[in-house]
Amino acid sequence: MIDRPAAIVLLVDDDEPKRYAVAKTLRRAGYTVHEAGTGSEALRRVATRPDLVILDVKLPDMDGFDVCRRIKSDPATCTIPVLHISSTFVDIEDKVQGLESGADGYLTNVAEPLELLATVRALLRARRAEDAAQLSTRQWQTTFDTISDGVLLLDGQGRVVQVNRTLERILGRSWSDLVGQDLPSLLGGLPASEPPLFEQMIESGTRESRDVHRGDSWLRISIDPIRDAESAIKGGLCLVSDITSQKRLEMQLLRQAQRLQEDDRRKDEFLAMLAHELRNPLASLSNALEIIGQLHDRSDEVTEAIPIARRQIQHMGRLLEDLLDVSRITRGKVELRKQMVDFGTIVAHAIETCQPLVDSHGHELSAAIPADPIPLDGDPTRLEQIVANLVNNAAKYTEPGGRIAVSLVREGNQAVLRVRDTGIGISPEMQRRIFDLFVQADRSLDRSQGGLGIGLTLVRSLVELHGGTIAVQSDGVGQGSEFLVRLPMPSESTPLAEPDRSSTVTVAPAHLRILLVDDNRDCIRTMTKLLELHGHQVWSAGDGPTALEVASTSALDVVLLDIGLPGMDGYQVAQWLRQHWGPEQLTLIAVSGYGGDEVRRRTILAGFDHHLVKPVGLSELERILAVHPRRREATG
């Protein structure tokens, strides 16, 4: 078999008969043979890059060894194998000199075709193997260089063995500058990494990464261990990527997120403030309405208008309370006043309060509540709020004449409440978002049921504050809905709290001497009128010093004191009053826009006996006034 028959052999010999004979042997074997008779002609023809040069050592114009040296020293031809030939007997030194000049083989007996062809084939094979090795090295280097990340190979001591072009570009340093360095000096100019990255990789045996800031740019450096056949770490493969644009984007997103958070916080604060500020005018409106309601000589139109106005004021009050609640919840400021309660009683009471709305829609409501108590450790007001919200929604979002079913069961150590309706239903997409803030299925302005889309957010938050879960299920629009609340029951049974009977206290007839202190004139005016209509004697003051003056000159039973007064605040006024009159002589009632535990603690410390949250309802106030010592004396 002939190796690469198309291979080109340049045969250089001045001895024509010998050249002819050798060329003939080669051509017969399938090689293409180019011939040259002198050294200079050989150097000219070698520029066409034959696959092999057969070179006689004795040439007329120059030494064959010299020709060989020049072929081997030219980068363009250095890889072409050279076979020295000599027809005469040469001593060993000639052979040595030939090989020293770079020749790849030496043959004396060219007349022997078998030996000649075997030598030529061997040299061409070696050349091809070398070409292939060079090609794969070149391909490897090209691939290595085109990797878009900087790559460097490290030996077992963390010294650089190889780098690619991208790394040279990223670091602005050349290959020779980088190879042989260790990682810290290679990354010179970058903040030192503590602990050193390479050592850290050796220690962990896994990939280690760092992001480092370098001038205006950011680099991510990560090293993976390179292991030998026995899995021992013998170096590292280090990737250096320019992540500047990614970092810029991240920082931009971070700034945007911070801005959004800030906007969100301001919105929450604004909602809280708005709801808080709207309470005062609402309280005045409510009181004014009460006064009108007490007039004897009012027209039929006014009599008809009163319940409408009362309903709307109550509705507005509920919206404000929800707004305040939701802003408290989003700011994590809701505190539960937990005690042992019977959830069955709470559910029954919540249904009772919703009954008017249910009836007004002509719905039929059925409730299945077990006779045995379902004890929960919870805040009774908040638990009732949860149930009432769900039942109210069921009533609102069901066409007139629908059915609502409320059931409460005990499942293991959970209380499970179901509120089901035959109403408008909820689409699957909506079910996923329904508990999110401000989400409403119908956002049209003329939607008939009003609302702010915060009820269910509140319900979920309150359920979760009690350690429970809530879920919604509906087969889709028009298919009705079911809300399922699960609340954990306490493991050991603590006695249930006595129900609050204060709401059943009847108002005694005796009048009290009351001082109202508030900087809101409308509040003062309407509350004064109301209290007077209930037979009390009322004084008023718009600020702290006036209040102290009135208190020093008049015999008083009760002071109703707004906390947020200009100048001297309600706490200071209370402290001064307490220094002069004890609790048996003077009842101090704080009136504040805030009802948190912290505020209540402060008012008690300042000497107050009671704390009311604005807007103060007359019935709430009357409950306190009814048990005043002077009235007990009067009724007793």
Ligand code: ADP
């Ligand atoms: P609001 O009732 O003030 O809109 P909610 O948070 O209580 O706020 O309810 C959010 C939305 O969920 C409602 O607007 C309504 O689209 C939908 N939804 C709530 N309860 C029901 C229900 N029982 N049936 C159908 N849709 C309901």
